[in-house]
Amino acid sequence: MRDFAYKRNANDVSRNLMTWYMQSKRELPWRQTQDPYSIWVSEVMLQQTRVETVIPYWNRFVEQFPSLHALAEADEQTVLKLWEGLGYYSRARNLQAAVREVAASYGGVVPKTAAEFSKLPGVGPYTAGAVLSIAYNEALPAVDGNVFRVLSRIFLIQEDISKPKTRALFEGLAVSLIPPGIAGDFNQALMELGAVVCMPKNPNCTECPVQQQCMAFAEGMQRELPVKGKKSAPxxxxxxxxxxxxxxxxxxxxxxxxxxxxxxxxxxxxxxxxxxxxxxxxxxxxxxxxxxxxxxxxxxxxxxxxxxxxxxxxxxxxxxxxxxxxxxxxxxxxxxxxxxxxxxxxxxxxxxxxxxxxxxxxxxx
Ligand code: SF4
CATH class of the missing domain: 3.90.79.10 (Nucleoside Triphosphate Pyrophosphohydrolase)
Structure with missing residues (x-):
C-alpha cells in the first residue's frame, strides 16, 4: 500500500463514511439492541447469508431463546430445527457449544477480550471483531467479504484476498481507520457501504459517500477489485x-x-x-x-x-x-x-x- 495516498485519504474516508452511515443506515432488528448475545446471534447468521433472509430467522431465534442461558440449555434438535433453511448448520452447533462454554466458564457474560472470545467454538477473527466492536465498542477490525471489497477499492489494494497473509494487511488498515470511541458504528458503516453501495458487480459510485477518496474510482478499476484467486469448482x-x-x-x-x-x-x-x-x-x-x-x-x-x-x-x-x-x-x-x-x-x-x-x-x- 502507498503510505502517502493512504494518509491523505484515511481521515476523509472515516468522516464521510460515518456521516453517510448515521444518515442512511438500514433499521435492522439487531441494531436496536446492545445485548452482546443477540448481536452475536445476528453475526453468526449473517455469515454466508443475506440480510433479508436473516431477519425472520433472527426474530424467531431470539424470541425462542431470549438469553444466552436459554440457548445454552436448549435441546440441540430444537436449535437445528429453528435454523432449518439457513444452511451451514455447523454455525448453529458451534454457537450453541460456545454459549454453553460462556455459561459455564464466564458466568454467562460474553467475554470482552478478543483473546478469550476467539477461543470459543466457531469464533474466527471476523466474528470476534464484529461482535466485540458492536457490543462493547472494542477497537477491533471486522473484515468480511464486504470490507475486503470496499477497502481494496478505496485504497486500490491489489493483493490477492484469498491468501491468508492478505487478511493481516486489511485488518491493519481497517483498525487504523476506526475513529476513537465508535468502533461498532464504523465497522457497520464499512459493511453497509459494501452491502448497499459498493456492490460486487455494479458499484453505485455516483451515490457513494467516499467517491472523492476512492482510488479505484479515480483509476476506473472498481470492477477489477478485489483481486481474488480462483477457487476450484465444487x-x-x-x-x-x-x-x-x-x-x-x-x-x-x-x-x-x-x-x-x-x-x-x-x-x-x-x-x-x-x-x-x-x-x-x-x-x-x-x-x-x-x-x-x-x-x-x-x-x-x-x-x-x-x-x-x-x-x-x-x-x-x-x-x-x-x-x-x-x-x-x-x-x-x-x-x-x-x-x-x-x-x-x-x-x-x-x-x-x-x-x-x-x-x-x-x-x-
Ligand atoms: S466510489 Fe465506487 S468503487 Fe469506490 S468505494 Fe464508492 S462505490 Fe465503491
Missing part, C-alpha cells in the same frame, strides 16, 4: 437417495453421524453412487428385493455445498410389509407429520417435498 458427487414407504404410511429416515457434513441432521438414506449399487444398498438396509414394490426414479435433486456438488438420483419405493428394514438399527420410520418435527438439510427438504407432492396428488385422485 467436486461433482453422484449420489443415490431412497424414499421408502411402509404399508402403514411411514417413511424410512435416519440421523446423520455426529461429525462431518450435515452432522446430526435427519435424512432419507443417501449414499455415494461410487459406494454401492441401488439394489445392494437397499439390501444392506435389511430390505430384500421381494419386499420392495415399484422402486423407481422420481427426480434428480442437485445441491451445492461449498466444496461439493451432490447430484442425487432419488428413487421411491413401496414396501409390502411393516417389518421390512427392522434389522437396521439406524432407520427410523416417520409419517410426514412426524418429519415436520425433525431438522432436515435443504437437500432432504427437497425430497420431503417430493413425498408431499405424491401424497397430495394421491389425496386428490
Amino acid at each position: 467436486r461433482l458427487s453422484p449420489m443415490y437417495a431412497v424414499l421408502l414407504q411402509r404399508p402403514d404410511g411411514k417413511w424410512a429416515m435416519r440421523k446423520r453421524p455426529d461429525t462431518g457434513l450435515l452432522a446430526k441432521m435427519w435424512e432419507f438414506p443417501t449414499w455415494s453412487q461410487h459406494e454401492l449399487s441401488l439394489e445392494d444398498y437397499v439390501e444392506q438396509l435389511g430390505i430384500t428385493h421381494k419386499q420392495v414394490e415399484k422402486l423407481q426414479p422420481v427426480a434428480q435433486v442437485d445441491h451445492i455445498f461449498s466444496h461439493l456438488h451432490w447430484q442425487v438420483s432419488v428413487w421411491m419405493g413401496q414396501l409390502i410389509d411393516n417389518t421390512a428394514g427392522d434389522s437396521d438399527q439406524q432407520l427410523i420410520w416417520l409419517s410426514t407429520e412426524e418429519m415436520e418435527e425433525k431438522s432436515l438439510a435443504a437437500v432432504h427438504n427437497k425430497m420431503k417435498l417430493l413425498i408431499k407432492q405424491r401424497e397430495g396428488g394421491g389425496a386428490s385422485d
Whole structure:
C-alpha cells in the first residue's frame, strides 16, 4: 500500500463514511439492541447469508431463546430445527457449544477480550471483531467479504484476498481507520457501504459517500477489485437417495453421524453412487428385493455445498410389509407429520417435498 495516498485519504474516508452511515443506515432488528448475545446471534447468521433472509430467522431465534442461558440449555434438535433453511448448520452447533462454554466458564457474560472470545467454538477473527466492536465498542477490525471489497477499492489494494497473509494487511488498515470511541458504528458503516453501495458487480459510485477518496474510482478499476484467486469448482458427487414407504404410511429416515457434513441432521438414506449399487444398498438396509414394490426414479435433486456438488438420483419405493428394514438399527420410520418435527438439510427438504407432492396428488385422485 502507498503510505502517502493512504494518509491523505484515511481521515476523509472515516468522516464521510460515518456521516453517510448515521444518515442512511438500514433499521435492522439487531441494531436496536446492545445485548452482546443477540448481536452475536445476528453475526453468526449473517455469515454466508443475506440480510433479508436473516431477519425472520433472527426474530424467531431470539424470541425462542431470549438469553444466552436459554440457548445454552436448549435441546440441540430444537436449535437445528429453528435454523432449518439457513444452511451451514455447523454455525448453529458451534454457537450453541460456545454459549454453553460462556455459561459455564464466564458466568454467562460474553467475554470482552478478543483473546478469550476467539477461543470459543466457531469464533474466527471476523466474528470476534464484529461482535466485540458492536457490543462493547472494542477497537477491533471486522473484515468480511464486504470490507475486503470496499477497502481494496478505496485504497486500490491489489493483493490477492484469498491468501491468508492478505487478511493481516486489511485488518491493519481497517483498525487504523476506526475513529476513537465508535468502533461498532464504523465497522457497520464499512459493511453497509459494501452491502448497499459498493456492490460486487455494479458499484453505485455516483451515490457513494467516499467517491472523492476512492482510488479505484479515480483509476476506473472498481470492477477489477478485489483481486481474488480462483477457487476450484465444487467436486461433482453422484449420489443415490431412497424414499421408502411402509404399508402403514411411514417413511424410512435416519440421523446423520455426529461429525462431518450435515452432522446430526435427519435424512432419507443417501449414499455415494461410487459406494454401492441401488439394489445392494437397499439390501444392506435389511430390505430384500421381494419386499420392495415399484422402486423407481422420481427426480434428480442437485445441491451445492461449498466444496461439493451432490447430484442425487432419488428413487421411491413401496414396501409390502411393516417389518421390512427392522434389522437396521439406524432407520427410523416417520409419517410426514412426524418429519415436520425433525431438522432436515435443504437437500432432504427437497425430497420431503417430493413425498408431499405424491401424497397430495394421491389425496386428490
Ligand atoms: S466510489 Fe465506487 S468503487 Fe469506490 S468505494 Fe464508492 S462505490 Fe465503491
